[in-house]
Amino acid sequence: MADQPDPQGTQIDSKITPEQWKVMFISGMGFFTDAYDLFIIGVVMAMIKPEWHPSPLAVGAITSTALFASAVGAILFGRIADLLGRKRIYGYEVLVLAIGAIASAFSVNMGMLILCRVILGLGIGGDYPVSATIMSEFSGKCSRGMLVSLVFSMQAAGLIVGPLLAAALLATGSSHEIVWRLLLAFGAVPALAVFHLRRKMNETPAFTKADEETKARRQKASFGEAYRKLGANRTLLLRLFGTSAAWFLMDFAYYGNTVSSPLVLSAITPHQTLMRHTLLQLMIFVCAAVPGYFVAAATMDKFGRKAIQTVGFAFMALAFGAIGVIPGIEKMVVPFLIIYGLSYFFTEFGPNATTFIYPSEIFPVWTRTTAHGIAAATGKVGAFIGVFLFPILMHKYALAGAELTAAGVSLLGIIVTLVCLPEPMGKSLEQLTTEAREAIAPISANLGARPSMPA
Numbered sequence: 465m466a467d468q469p470d471p472q473g474t475q476i477d478s479k480i481t482p483e484q485w486k487v488m489f490i491s492g493m494g495f496f497t498d499a500y501d502l503f504i505i506g507v508v509m510a511m512i513k514p515e516w517h518p519s520p521l522a523v524g525a526i527t528s529t530a531l532f533a534s535a536v537g538a539i540l541f542g543r544i545a546d547l548l549g550r551k552r553i554y555g556y557e558v559l560v561l562a563i564g565a566i567a568s569a570f571s572v573n574m575g576m577l578i579l580c581r582v583i584l585g586l587g588i589g590g591d592y593p594v595s596a597t598i599m600s601e602f603s604g605k606c607s608r609g610m611l612v613s614l615v616f617s618m619q620a621a622g623l624i625v626g627p628l629l630a631a632a633l634l635a636t637g638s639s640h641e642i643v644w645r646l647l648l649a650f651g652a653v654p655a656l657a658v659f660h661l662r663r664k665m666n667e668t669p670a671f672t673k674a675d676e677e678t679k680a681r682r683q684k685a686s687f688g689e690a691y692r693k694l695g696a697n698r699t700l701l702l703r704l705f706g707t708s709a710a711w712f713l714m715d716f717a718y719y720g721n722t723v724s725s726p727l728v729l730s731a732i733t734p735h736q737t738l739m740r741h742t743l744l745q746l747m748i749f750v751c752a753a754v755p756g757y758f759v760a761a762a763t764m765d766k767f768g769r770k771a772i773q774t775v776g777f778a779f780m781a782l783a784f785g786a787i788g789v790i791p792g793i794e795k796m797v798v799p800f801l802i803i804y805g806l807s808y809f810f811t812e813f814g815p816n817a818t819t820f821i822y823p824s825e826i827f828p829v830w831t832r833t834t835a836h837g838i839a840a841a842t843g844k845v846g847a848f849i850g851v852f853l854f855p856i857l858m859h860k861y862a863l864a865g866a867e868l869t870a871a872g873v874s875l876l877g878i879i880v881t882l883v884c885l886p887e888p889m890g891k892s893l894e895q896l897t898t899e900a901r902e903a904i905a906p907i908s909a910n911l912g913a914r915p916s917m918p919a
Contacts, residue, residue: 542837776814
């Protein structure tokens with residue numbers, strides 16, 4: 465049976481069209497690049513340290529700078545995509561990313577590498593709100609969770625290709641300086657490959673079908689108008705706080721562990737080579753993280769975002785807490801790897817996927833990428849803090865102290881999810897927008913405005 469359009473112009477039946485699969489691939493390729501560029505820096509730092517001898521503070525700065533810059537990129541590109549449209553901005557974020565990746569490979573000192581990682585981060589941040597919203601607005605209510613999850617699951621390929629490429633280059637016997645520069649430069653390849661495809665994409669149905677009055681209002685809107693509207697409505701503000709806080713907490717724990725995984729693995733197998741640590745990291749990603757991504761995609765429209773996010777945070781807390789409290793766990797390699805792997809599985813089958821999906825669904829079209837940009841930016845601030853602090857916590861309090869911190873943060877994620885976030889599963893974007901319209905009507909009336917809102 466042919467799919468029937470809903471008022472947003474998306475498809476509401478379960479059949480997924482070839483066009484939707486194409487959008488998923490084009491959007492997802494950006495997240496392959498994002499994941500590769502963000503996480504390869506951990507391997508790169510293991511090669512740079514003997515060459516440049518950075519302090520623990522400098523290590524934290526280099527590994528976290530792109531994350532902080534991505535917060536700025538998410539807010540900037542997210543707001544522009546609401547003002548001008550998704551299509552007009554789409555593709556330029558990966559072009560910025562590619563410039564940063566290539567420039568990083570030619571860095572001659574710490575300062576230059578940090579600056580280049582800032583440029584890289586701006587592009588990475590811009591990809592989050594625009595890609596998520598584009599996929600959400602091209603999807604139907606029965607498959608939206610799966611399709612947006614699959615976009616995000618392309619991170620899995622980046623997580624695998626990074627250490628795999630590093631291992632292959634190290635196996636050639638090339639100097640570490642050549643290897644780390646090639647690893648950084650490779651981040652530009654998939655970004656440049658997808659740039660043209662993104663520029664050729666159509667505008668999303670939701671944005672295209674906005675009425676002329678809405679378009680005129682949007683063109684006259686100031687950069688800060690959406691922020692004021694989000695802050696003026698209790699329902700939207702609670703949703704914004706919930707999506708942002710959950711993303712902050714998840715990224716703090718996840719990125720701290722993942723970017724610092726070479727340090728973590730060095731703590732349990734201190735006498736192994738960089739090659740073995742890289743292959744061990746690859747094994748953990750393949751056996752634990754990748755299945756989590758795809759289990760999340762397969763079940764997102766069956767179990768719901770709220771349940772999956774809550775369960776994911778709970779098991780993250782258990783896994784991190786176990787590493788922190790079991791005496792001598794870092795000396796028991798197999799038990800450690802099992803627990804560490806479970807933390808990855810339940811992060812991917814949990815808040816790493818849902819925090820990306822939530823803000824692409826529960827906000828009205830006129831502020832969807834703006835709100836997603838705020839949530840993503842807040843998450844990346846959490847990632848920046850986690851990546852910056854994790855080496856310092858490990859240096860001062862050993863592995864147990866760092867993991868117990870991650871466990872406590874994960875517990876807070878459960879509370880935020882249960883208190884602040886609705887369940888959007890099974891609802892069209894139009895239905896979710898109607899809920900927001902009903903919530904905002906009293907405020908609009910008080911302001912003397914017509915109590916309606918763009919669909």
